[in-house]
Amino acid sequence: MGWMDHLVAAPVLVPMMAGAAMILAGDRWRGAVVALGLLSTVLLVATAGWLLMLADAPQVQIYRLGDWPVTFGIVLVHDRVSALMLALVAVLGLSAFVFSLARWDRAGAHFHPLFQFQLMGLNGAFLTGDLFNLFVFFEVMLAASYGLALHGSGTARVRAGMHYIVVNLVASLLFLIGVSVVYGISGTLNLADLAARMRDVAAADRALLEAGLAVMGVAFLVKAAIWPLGFWLPATYAAATGPAAAILSILSKVGAYAVLRVWMLLFGGEGGDSAGFGGPVILAGGLLTIAFGSIAVLATQNLSRLAGASVLISSGTLLAAIGAGQVAVTGGALFYLASSVLALAALFLLIELVERGRDPGADVLAVTREIFGTGDEEDGADAPEAAGVAIPAIVAVLGLGFMACTLLLAGLPPLSGFLAKFAMLAPLLGPADASIAVSRWVLVTAFILSGLATLVAMVRVGIDAFWASPPATVPRVSLLELAPVGLLIGLSVALTVAAAPVMDYMQAAAASLHAPGAYLDGVLGGVRGARP
């Protein structure tokens, strides 16, 4: 085993060691801490890029921790979907890290170590091939996210953070109940081994096993903020600081990833009598989440809450697409995941910059002004205002970024959001002569209407924030803060330009998710054939 084979473990080890070293360095040597953080995030990007290239192959790579045999030890599994998620985490990590350097990392203690542990938990959750290990990485990720969500303190953050922590603690307990039921029935926690055993579960035990997995599924769906389990999300995300919210935007995708991975593996083709279990629930839950998110987007008057509600829509869209259970739709959903995570992170960072120049109550004031009208308009009409309102250059730049985010999130051409929506819609509509099931019509309608709602809401808020009432004070924005936003939006543009190879990759990933044979063979190897 050469050192290159150990690279699969690097996305977990690098941030762990960096985080530990940062705690030792403390707040006294900020330069060292920042340098370590930069080293770690850049290394993560390099590793993730390398792993992404390695992953585009039919076989699955595994890494046995401590070299224990597969069914006894814990394995890290590295395939196309994991590599995709790792790459997203790495890019978000680098962007949020650089963004935080300008001011936010000094708003409270231990920002950098928490940030590294957050990355470690995320990477671990995406790599692990073991259910209990997934729980442990979930907890690492959540514990760090509690800290990050509360970073900067303040009444709003603590109030929202408390709800967030309590909801997620209960979800963790449900996860534990599910895991122990699964272990009690099947005698294994290795995902691939479990999938291989699904067919042979005794008929009497099957209902209990399905119940256990369903309880675990609820825990995943709480993370994915499915309706009605996601009311904590908009408040928490809106209250979090910019860089924390940007990294949190992939946290809700961990739930969707876990559903995708576990559900496809256990209830896909190899599931025996359980195949397709719970699919309608995921589909219906996703649709309801889209509906709730769309209403929330339209109802909100506040930029941050708007972004939080967009996370709901994005989660719902993903879940509904997964629930549809078609290979091509799943491929489109993966593309959507990449595009929407980048766009949401960019939006959270942008909002932080825009809000800086505005009065806290400006959003609400603007809406009341629209409804009731004030004396200003008559005065304004008399004044010769041929030149219009002068918009400061920095606000124009931010406005352009906001426009790009709007296009991405609403799914309008020319950016990748449109391609993603199209990739999900085209296979749903299918060939022209085939009849289309009602559920697919509902899904198509939901995708399109949610895009419309996002567009209406973001255009309304955007006009108000950038054009109608230019900020009272021009926000002071440093290059350190603009660069990450530019990077994220630039990557979305790159996704659009290189859509063909990216889409091929996503479709291959979706195909391997729907036909988990390669995953099982890759993880279990010789063990699978040898079992009596």
Add this chain to the structure above:
Amino acid sequence: MELVVSLAIGVLTGSGVWLLLRSRTFQVIIGLSLLSYAVNLFIFSTGGLRTGAAAILEKGQEGSLAQFADPLPQALVLTAIVIGFATTALLLVVLLAARGLTGTDHVDGRERDR
């Protein structure tokens, strides 16, 4: 034995859920603790419950699951206890911070209008 353990789990879960749904932060945290005890007992019981058995093996016995309780759930419980303890401690701090910042111990940070 099974009856006692399942009753204990049931009572703990019931009280935990009841407290969790109350409006004071302290009740919520006690409810969470009770729930996590119930879950720990539940995980422990999936390894099999036996009375009067040897800790690991009697002298001369062959090792098989019929002779001893499955040790893996016990390892899981240990992990779950540690994680539960840490997160509860964190929640306590947040609870105190919320009490200080909002001036009330209501979970929403403000009293309901009567």
